[in-house]
Amino acid sequence: MDSPKAVSFWQAINILVDKPHVINKRLWGSNLLSKHICQDVNDRYNHDIAISDLYLKNENEVLSFMQDFFLKTSLKPLDEKNTVEGQNNFVEIILLELLPKNYTDSHGFQLVCLEKDKATATFYDVTPKEYNQSLCPNFTYSFQLINEDILIIGCNDENSKSQKWLRFNVLPQIIRWMDQDLVTNNNKSGTIKDSLALVPNDKYYTRYNSLKLKYGKAMVKIWPESTDPTKFVFEDVAIATYLLLLWENTNANSSNKPVRFVDIGCGNGLLVYILTKEGHKGLGVDVRKRNIWNMYDPEIKLEEKTVTPENIHDFTEFDWIIGNHSDELTPWIPVMALRCSYNCNFFLLPCCAYNFDGTKYQRQNSSKSQYNEYLDYILKLCEDCGFNTEIDRLKIPSTKRICLIGRTRKYDNDQYETYNKKVLEIIINNGKEFQNTNNGNNFKARNPIEKVKNCTQIEKSVIKTVVDKITNFLLDGCNFEDKWNPGKELPIGDLVDQIPGDILKALKAECGGLQTLLKNNHHIFKVQKGKVQLRHPKTVEDIMKSMKIHKNKSSSIRVQIKPCWFYNNHPQGCPLTDSSCSYLHAIS
Structure with missing residues (x-):
C-alpha cells in the first residue's frame, strides 16, 4: 500500500497533468490525445534514448506515433483487466x-510517463523542433x-528560464x-473538479476562439454600456460557446433543429x-x-418585460430557459422549465443568492460559504x-462559475401532470415564504428603474453641509501660522458624531453612507484605511503624469476648469500657485 506521502x-502530479494551465499561464488548457497502462517487458529502459527522435506534428498522427513509441521502448500496452489493483x-x-x-501560437505536444514503483513522473517535449513551441520546457525533466x-531530475542549463x-x-x-x-468536501456542489466536463474540451477551445x-x-470596440466590455463581452462569448456545444451534444441523435x-x-x-x-x-x-x-439587427428579439411567477406560461413555446445571473428569478428557473412543458430544459448560472419571494437568501450553515450553500439549495x-x-x-472571468443543467x-x-401539481408544494417547502396557494403572488420583482445608490443623488445643499462640518472639525485647533496645514487625520467613526441624525439616515439610504460621500469628494478628502484627512491639491504636472501612466491621451485632459475648493474654503487658501494648481483659482 502506498504511503500517505x-x-x-500522485494526487499533485495528476493536477499538474490534468490542469497544466493552473501553473502554466501560457496555456489555455490541454487535450488528452492518448492514455495507456503499460508493462515494461525488459524491466528497464532509457527514456531519453528511446524517444529522442519521436515527434508528433498534429493530433491526426496519434495512432502511428504511439505505435512507434511502443516499438522503441519495448513497453507493452495492457487492458485494464490485465492490471492488478495494488501493484x-x-x-x-x-x-x-x-x-x-x-x-x-503553435500548439505543443508533451508525453508524460508515470512510474508508480519509482515514484517518478517524467515529461518529454515531443513537439517538432521547427514549431519553436514556447508552451513548455523543450527538454526532458522528472x-x-x-x-x-x-x-x-534531468534538467538542462541551471540558469535557463x-x-x-x-x-x-x-x-x-x-x-x-x-x-x-486534496479531498473535496461533502458539499454536492464541491464535487465539481474539472471545467467543461459536459462538452468536448478541444471543440470548445476552437469554437470559443472562433466566436471571440x-x-x-468588434463588440468591445463599440460597447456603449458603462460596464467593462473586456469582462462582459468575452464572458458571454464563453457562455454562448458552452451552450452551442451543449445543444449539439444534446441533439446528437435528433434532427438538430434550431433550439428555441x-x-x-x-x-x-x-x-x-x-x-x-x-x-x-x-x-x-x-x-x-x-x-x-x-445596435443589434432587427432579427435579435429583445423585450423589456418584468418576469413574474404569474406570467411564466408566456414561455411555453421554448425548448430551453436560460438563467444567466438571473438574480431574484434564479430559484424560479427550474420551476419555469418544469411548468412550461415536459420537453423544456434549463441552463442556470447562479450568482447572487435570492429566495422565492425575491428577498436575499440567508446562510443557514456557518461551515459552508454562502455561495456553496446556495448552490446546494x-x-x-x-x-x-x-x-x-x-x-x-x-x-469565464468570474468567481461564480458553477452552472446547473436540466435536460x-x-x-x-405520463407522470408530467403529477409533477406539475407538486410545484406549489415544492415552493412552500423550500421557500417557506407563502402562506397560501397563490402561485407566488408575494414575489417582489426588480424595479424597472434602477435607483442609483452612490450618494450622487443627495441634494447639493446637504452635501455642502456635510463637507463644511467635516472640514471644520478636521481643521479645528490647527496651526495656520507656518506651512500649509491639511488638518487632523481622524477615523471615520469620530466624524459620524458631527453629522445630524436625519442627514446620516439619508446617506445610509444611498448605500455607503458618510464614507461614500467623502470618497465622491476625493478632490477635498483623502480616505485611507478608515481615516480621513484633507487632501493636498494636485498640480497640473501630477495630473499629466497620472494620465500617461494610465495610457490616456494628454490632449483629452481638462484642467483648471472647476473652481479650486481650497482656494475658496481653506483658512490658508490653496498651497499651489494659480498656474500650477489643476483647479481654477477663482472666487466661486
Whole structure:
C-alpha cells in the first residue's frame, strides 16, 4: 500500500497533468490525445534514448506515433483487466496536446510517463523542433519522490528560464498541492473538479476562439454600456460557446433543429445576439432596456418585460430557459422549465443568492460559504422539480462559475401532470415564504428603474453641509501660522458624531453612507484605511503624469476648469500657485 506521502504526490502530479494551465499561464488548457497502462517487458529502459527522435506534428498522427513509441521502448500496452489493483510495477503513458492561451501560437505536444514503483513522473517535449513551441520546457525533466523530498531530475542549463520556472514555480506548487487537503468536501456542489466536463474540451477551445474573433473584438470596440466590455463581452462569448456545444451534444441523435430559447434577465442581450446569429431562435427579456439593444439587427428579439411567477406560461413555446445571473428569478428557473412543458430544459448560472419571494437568501450553515450553500439549495430544488440535474464549471472571468443543467427528467411523460401539481408544494417547502396557494403572488420583482445608490443623488445643499462640518472639525485647533496645514487625520467613526441624525439616515439610504460621500469628494478628502484627512491639491504636472501612466491621451485632459475648493474654503487658501494648481483659482 502506498504511503500517505506517495498518495499526495500522485494526487499533485495528476493536477499538474490534468490542469497544466493552473501553473502554466501560457496555456489555455490541454487535450488528452492518448492514455495507456503499460508493462515494461525488459524491466528497464532509457527514456531519453528511446524517444529522442519521436515527434508528433498534429493530433491526426496519434495512432502511428504511439505505435512507434511502443516499438522503441519495448513497453507493452495492457487492458485494464490485465492490471492488478495494488501493484505498482506498471507504467502509465499519457500524450497531451498543449493549447496556447494565444490562439495564433503553435500548439505543443508533451508525453508524460508515470512510474508508480519509482515514484517518478517524467515529461518529454515531443513537439517538432521547427514549431519553436514556447508552451513548455523543450527538454526532458522528472519529478521524483525520494523519502519525504521532491527532486527535479534531468534538467538542462541551471540558469535557463525554463529551469528557473520549474524550480521556483512548479516545484513549490506541487509541494503545496501535497500539503493541502486534496479531498473535496461533502458539499454536492464541491464535487465539481474539472471545467467543461459536459462538452468536448478541444471543440470548445476552437469554437470559443472562433466566436471571440467573429463577435468579441468588434463588440468591445463599440460597447456603449458603462460596464467593462473586456469582462462582459468575452464572458458571454464563453457562455454562448458552452451552450452551442451543449445543444449539439444534446441533439446528437435528433434532427438538430434550431433550439428555441429564452434568456430570462438577458441584460445587455449579447448572449441572445450570438446564439441567434449562430442559427438558433431566441428571445431575451429583461426588466430594463439597455443602450446596446438599439445596435443589434432587427432579427435579435429583445423585450423589456418584468418576469413574474404569474406570467411564466408566456414561455411555453421554448425548448430551453436560460438563467444567466438571473438574480431574484434564479430559484424560479427550474420551476419555469418544469411548468412550461415536459420537453423544456434549463441552463442556470447562479450568482447572487435570492429566495422565492425575491428577498436575499440567508446562510443557514456557518461551515459552508454562502455561495456553496446556495448552490446546494438550488441543486436540491432542481432535483425536487424532477430533473436529472448536471453540474459543470465554466471557463469565464468570474468567481461564480458553477452552472446547473436540466435536460432530462426523472420521470416519464405520463407522470408530467403529477409533477406539475407538486410545484406549489415544492415552493412552500423550500421557500417557506407563502402562506397560501397563490402561485407566488408575494414575489417582489426588480424595479424597472434602477435607483442609483452612490450618494450622487443627495441634494447639493446637504452635501455642502456635510463637507463644511467635516472640514471644520478636521481643521479645528490647527496651526495656520507656518506651512500649509491639511488638518487632523481622524477615523471615520469620530466624524459620524458631527453629522445630524436625519442627514446620516439619508446617506445610509444611498448605500455607503458618510464614507461614500467623502470618497465622491476625493478632490477635498483623502480616505485611507478608515481615516480621513484633507487632501493636498494636485498640480497640473501630477495630473499629466497620472494620465500617461494610465495610457490616456494628454490632449483629452481638462484642467483648471472647476473652481479650486481650497482656494475658496481653506483658512490658508490653496498651497499651489494659480498656474500650477489643476483647479481654477477663482472666487466661486
